[in-house]
Amino acid sequence: MSSAKNFSFFVLVARNLQNRPYRNIAMVLSFAIIAGTLFSAQYLAGGARQSLETGMDMMGADILVVPDKYAAASQAVILTGEISTFFFNDTGFEKISQIPGVAKASPEIYIATLYGQACCAGPVQIIAIDPGSDFTIATWLKENPGVTMGKDDIIVGSAISGDIGSDLLFYGHTFHIVGRLARTGMGLDMAVFTRIEDAYTMANESGVKAVRKLTIPPGMVSAVLVRVEPGTSPAGISDEIKQRVPGTKTMTPNGLLSTISGQLGAITSLLYGSTIAVTLISIPLLGSISAMVAHEKKKEIAILHALGATKSFIVRLMMAESFSLASLGALTGIGIAVLILVGFQDFIAFTLRIPFTIPSPLMIVAYAGSALLLSIVIGGIASLYPAYLINHSEPYETMRKGES
């Protein structure tokens, strides 16, 4: 006897969709492209923003003071990991510390290493800090109480390979890895943090031990990280710093964010623009296909009508088919986008030169939800015309005309 499953509205929808597989696959692909493009745009923008916020939080600074001439280089160190060595012409550090409204100031020295390190095929950015005043690594050390930064100890960014406890060699000087920072997706992932005094030791010994001598001018720093008093405006302090220490440029997290937004803007504009273009092209295309389907199904609609289906049932049937294709397409597009974006995230970030981390699961769900919603809305719009046709026709008469 028959082994048929329970028959329902959804079974009818599913059977109708199986009827013209190639046309339905084309529709699914259209929705997949729309949803995938929108999801990708949101994912990239969200990931870049999250990376920047994580990185900025990790740095813990309200203001970053760098030499005016090397502002771009310092931005590149932080954001994309392009290494550099530079210093203030004037120390400036003491002057900055004494500005009213500055709660804390901490100096940093940036040193570019040579090629051919064991840990990495390319050069690495050493950031030498003053453990007494630093508040970047200090936060991390507080969260990892078992770790201390002693002589020749280094804390590495997430992209530096080497187990904790192993050694790395820079300019002929041996350092011990005692900790690894969390991934930020920024240039800081390729940085190695050491103490300023160990950096000076390394520089002094480099003439004998290293391939090339490293010179760190005494008393000079590359950057000063500033934390302002609560309630004080970083913008006001920035202006004061630029006045009191000529030749400097100040950067704030918001400023860095807008730099990145500018770079990312071009890419996300392209993606959002593509989404809009694909959507605008798809709506009439999908509408035409839906109308074609409605015309093809005139007889079937008349049969259902004669069997007792109301016009609203038939409209619901057509919309259910459209929504099913839209949902399936959206989920396919989002799935493929996730596979490519997550799998190739390092390549994408490296090629686009943007900081990037995977957005939080909640944000990913939100992006997927909005892409799915867009597809469903387009599916609904595309089925409006067939719905209109059905509501303004007399199915039985249409069918009879077709027969005569």
Next chain:
Amino acid sequence: MSIDKTVNAYGALLALLGIIIILTPWIIFPVCEMEGSYVITSTGTKLPMTCGWTARAETGIGALIVVAGGLLIARSTRETRQAVGVFTIAMGALVILFPTVLIGMCKVATHPCRMTTLPALEILGVIVIIVGGYLVWKPE
């Protein structure tokens, strides 16, 4: 013996996937030695880097997947399909395991083998496993 058109299509798909897996580390997303990077020993001998050995292993597995696809096209009985499916799942797992656990890739994050070859092989491995799973559990 009945020829199941759908199974033949999956056989062709497997063969295609196998070819793509072979080509991926050499041409599509080439490993470091294709860009001229080798490990140079103290005697001056050039040896492949870790990613190079993975590429060679993937070539072997890719060839086996092509053979599996051909077998499915040549003989599409239920038993053959399911047996091929089981081995396809295993081969898909190896496609993923070679570059991640069994052999590995270069450690440096910015090497092309890590940024492109590795994710490409992982995605291909997942697709192969899904195809294998379908062959095992395909409803009659």
Next chain:
Amino acid sequence: MITVNSVTKTFGEGTSEIRAVDTVDLEVQPGEFIIIMGRSGSGKSTLLGMLAGLIRPTAGTIRIKGLDINTLNDNQIAELRSQEIGFVFQFSGLIPTVTALENVLIPTLFCPNGPGNRETALGLLKQVGVADRADAYPGTLSSGEMKRVAIARALINKPSLLIADEPTGDLDIATESEIMALFRQLNSEGITIIMVTHNPDLIPCATRTYRMSQGRLKREPDSPSCPGEQRTRDENTDLR
């Protein structure tokens, strides 16, 4: 059961106006078997469409079980149709994407609280003689089998009225006889049947026969009845 009062249906306007149905009167009692004959274009199918509530009359009234169709909106007519009227199309009208059994179950989607279910559907397919083809798709069924499935589908919600538009039109003589025997059997079980047909050989077992010509309905003389099969039903007798 059905009362038709001076019903007219026109298509088009002015000089191109066509009177498909012209001032038709008809009264059908429960349990009757009515046959309407006539040439192509005489208006039979249009009349049938109006009796099923699929076409609105231009003038006149149609009452089904006391309800005036003109006072009902489209949804109410559809509901009435799903509960009270079974329709058999000229071309069988099976949905090609679902099996025979699922085709029979389609009307239950519009009448979720009705008597139709999977068991009833299987029973009906058995009754019409195609139970072994329940899982077959319409594309693999013969014309006769499709027609039988269509009849089973028309009966799933246990309607009081079965309307059939040339149900044997595209069948061979042997199959036609079988289908007609089926209709006679259903009528003997109490279902009111209104059928349109070309074939005069089918007349003998009808309660009454009419002829439609140029939109007008005319009663034909009663034919000799089938032995033991023709009967007049009392309006109050519930035979469903």
